[in-house]
Amino acid sequence: MKDTPGWASPGSAPSDGQEPGASDPADRPSGPQPADQPGARPQSPGTKWSDEQPPPAPWSAPAGPQNPAQPPPPPPPGPGWGTPPPPAGPDGYGHPGGRRGPGGHGAPGWGSGWGGPPPAVKPGVIPLRPLGVGEMLDGAVSTMRTYWRTVLGISLAIAIVFETAVVLLQGLVLDDTLDTAALSDPSAGLDEQTQAMGDVMRSSGLLLLITMLGILTGTALLAAVTSRAVLGKPVTLKEIWRDARRQLPRLLGLIALLLLITGGVAAVCLLPGILVTASGGGEGGAALISLGSLGAFALVVWLVVRFSLAAPALMLEKQGIKKALTRSAKLVRGSWWRMFGIQFLALVIANIISTIVVLPFALLGAAVSDDGIGGLLDAGSEYGWTYLIVSGVGSVVGSMITLPIAAGVTVLLYIDQRIRREALDLDLARAAGVQGYGSPVPGTRPGS
Template sequence: MKDTPGWASPGSAPSDGQEPGASGPADPADRPDPAQQPGQDPQGSKWSKEQPPPAQWSAPTGPPAPGQTPPPPPPGPGWGNRPPSGPNGPGGYGGYGGGWGSGWGGPPPAAKPGVIPLRPLGVGEILDGAVSTMRTYWRTVLGISLTVAVVTQILVILLEGLVFNDASTEALDDPSATLDELTRAMGDAMLSSGVVFLISLVGTIAATALLTTVTSRAVLGKSVTTGEAWRDARPQVAKLFGLIFLLMLIAFGVVAGGTLPGILVALAGSGDGGAALAVLGGLGAGVVALWLMVRFSLASPALMLEKQGIVKSLSRSTKLVRGSWWRVFGIQLLATIIANVVASIVVIPFTFLAAALSGDGFTGFLNSGGDLGWTFLVVSGIGSVIGAMITFPITAGVTVLLYIDQRIRREALDLELARAAGVQDYGSGTPGPTAGG
C-alpha cells in the first residue's frame, strides 16, 4: 500500500519507506538522519528526493518524532482553501459569509417546506410552484376546478340552447339590413355575450377563492380538502365578488371616459373627426385601464388571505406592486398565455369534433349564423370544461404566488411562513432541515 501522506492510518500496513515491525511513521526524506554524513543517501530509502514543503503535508497520525519540528498550522480561509466541513461549520450552512471563496457553494439552499423555496422567487419558480400545486394536490385542485367548470358550463349550454339560440344575428352579415335590424341583432349578440361572460366570471371568482386557500397551504407543505378550503374562503366570498365587480366598473368607467369626447363630437356632426378622437381616446384609456388592473391585480389574494375589506385590499395591492409593475404584468401575461395555449390545445379539437358530429360539418357550422345544435353545444362544452380545469389552477396559483413573492421581498414574509411551517432556526444563520422539502 502506498504511503500517501495523510491517508493511511498507523499500523494498517508497512509503508515503502519503513521496515516491517517498526513503530511510528517513517521519517520524511527532507529530514537529515543524525547518523548520516552530509551528502550521503540513506540506504534502502525509496522516498523521492522531491517532496512537498513541510507546511503542505503531515505524517499520518501520532506525535512528531524526537527532534522533528511540528509543521506550522495550515493557512487561514482564503480563495481556494476548503474550510472545515459540517452542517454548521464555515463550509456548511452558516459559513458562506466568511469571504469570497471561503465556502464551497455560496449560500445554503433556502428552506422549502412546500411548493416554493422561502426566498424571493424567479419567474420559473412561480410558474413551477403553480404547476406543482396542481400536481401535488391534484385531488383538491382538480376537484374544485372540475366542479366550478361543470356548473358554469351547464348554465352556459342551457342559456345558449334555450334562450340565445333563437336570437336573430343574421342581420349582422346582411349588407341590405336596415338600421333597426342591425341594432336588434347587435343588442342580442351583446346580451348573449354579456350573460355568458358574467357566468364565466362568477365561476372564475369561485375557483379563485377556493384555490387561493389551497395554494397558500401548499406553500407551507400542508394539504387541504375541498370542504376546508370552502370553510376558510366562505366569509370572504361576498367581498371578493364586490372587489371583482368594482374592478370591472373602474375599467369600464376609464374606457368610457376616454371614448366619450369622440362620441360627443360625432353626435355634434363631425363624424370622421369624432371617430378618430374616439379611437385615440379609447386607446389611451385602455392603457390607463391596463395599468390600473395590474396595479390592483394582487388585491384578490390580499383580500382572501389577510381577511381585508375591499378598499384595504386595493390599497395593499397598490403597495405591493409599486416599483414592480412591469414584473407583475409580465409574469401574469406569460401565465395567461401559457394557460390559454394549453387549454386551446384541448378546446379546439373538441370544437372541430362537435362541428363534425352536429351533422352539417365544420362548413355548416360557419354558415349556421349562430344557430347551434345541442350536439355541438354539449361536445364543445366538454372541451371547455377540460380547458377550464387547466386555466383555473395556473392563473389563480400564479397570482397567489406573486402576492407571496412580493411580500417576501418587501415584508420578510418568509420568516413568518417558516415559523408556520415548523422550520427550526430559520433566519438565525443556521437553518434546520427543510420540512417536507
C-alpha cells in the same frame, strides 16, 4: 500581505520584499548557538529556511527533531479552508494561474471549500426565497398535482358556473346582436366595417370579462390551497370552505367594485365617440370610438394588473375590500411590468393548453351542427345551440385544467412580492415548523 481567508492561502507565500527561502535576521535568536541543541542545522549559503517554516508543497509538520521549547506547528487547516495550498506560483499566492475562483487573489470559489450560500429551505412546492418565473409555474403545477382532488374540485365548480354564463350570453344575446358579415364583404363601406368591428370588440370584451372574473374567483378560492402547498401541509375541500365562506361576501363586493371601476373607465373613454356619433358625426365618431376603445383597453389592463393581488390579500390576510385593493397597489408598485409579463405568460400558456383541449370539442360541435365544420370559417354564420353546448363542455374541461395554473401563479406572485419586500419567508418557515431558519449566521442570509 493580508493573511485572511479569501485573499491568500495561510502560511504558503513568502513575505514581501524577500527572496523565497530567505529568513529574516530579526527572527534568528541572537548570541552563540550551542552545537548540540536539538533541531539546529548549519545554514547553507544558498537555502536559508528557518526552523519554523513548513515545506512549501504539503501542509504538514516539519520533519526531524524540534526544539522542545518551541511551540508545536499549527495543525492542518480544517474543511473550511478547502484543499491544501499548492506550491507558490509565479504570482506569489500559491496558484500557478494567479487568480482562482470568482474573488481572485487565490481565493477559492464558492463550492470548492467554502461551501457557498446555504440552499433555500423548501418545505412545500416552492423554496422560501424570491422566486423566478419558472419556479412560479412549477409551483402552480406542483400544487395542482399534489392536491389534485381539492384543486380540480374547486376549478370544476367555477368552470361550470362561468362557462354556463358564456354559453347563455352567446346563445341568447350575442348571436342576435352580433353582425360580422361586413368584415368578409369587400363591397361594405367604412361605416359598416367599423360597426362590425365594434360589435366584435364588444362581444370579445364581454367574454374576456367573464373569463377574467372566473380567474379572479378561482384565484381567491385557490389562494388557501396554494398557501398550504407552500407550507407543505395537507388540505381538504372542507377546510377550504371553512376558511373561505367568511370572506365570500367581501369577495363578491370586491368583484362588483372592480367591475364598476373598469366599466366606468371604459365608459369615460368611449363617451366622446358615442356623443359625436349620436350627433351625426359619422366617420369622426367612428374614429373617436376606435381611439376610445384602445385607450379603454390600455387603462383596463393597467388597472387589472394593479389590483391583481387584491383577491389573495383579501382571502389570506382576511382584509376588507378597500384594504385589499390598497395592499395590491402597494405590492405591485414599482413592479408593474414584471407582474404584467409573468401573468401574461401564464395566461398564454393556459390558453394554449385550453385550445388544445377545446379544439376537438369545437370540431365535434361544428360537425353535428346545421352548418357543419365549414360554418366555423364563415364570418357571418351564427353559432347554434348544439355547437355552443358541445364546445362549452370542452371549455369546462379546459378551464378545469388551466384555471389552477393562472390562479396559482397569481397567488405565488403575491407571496413572492411579500418575501421580497416584507421578509415573509421567515413567517412561512416558522409556520412550516422549520428549525433554526432565520438564525444569524456570519456571512450568510437565511433563504438567500
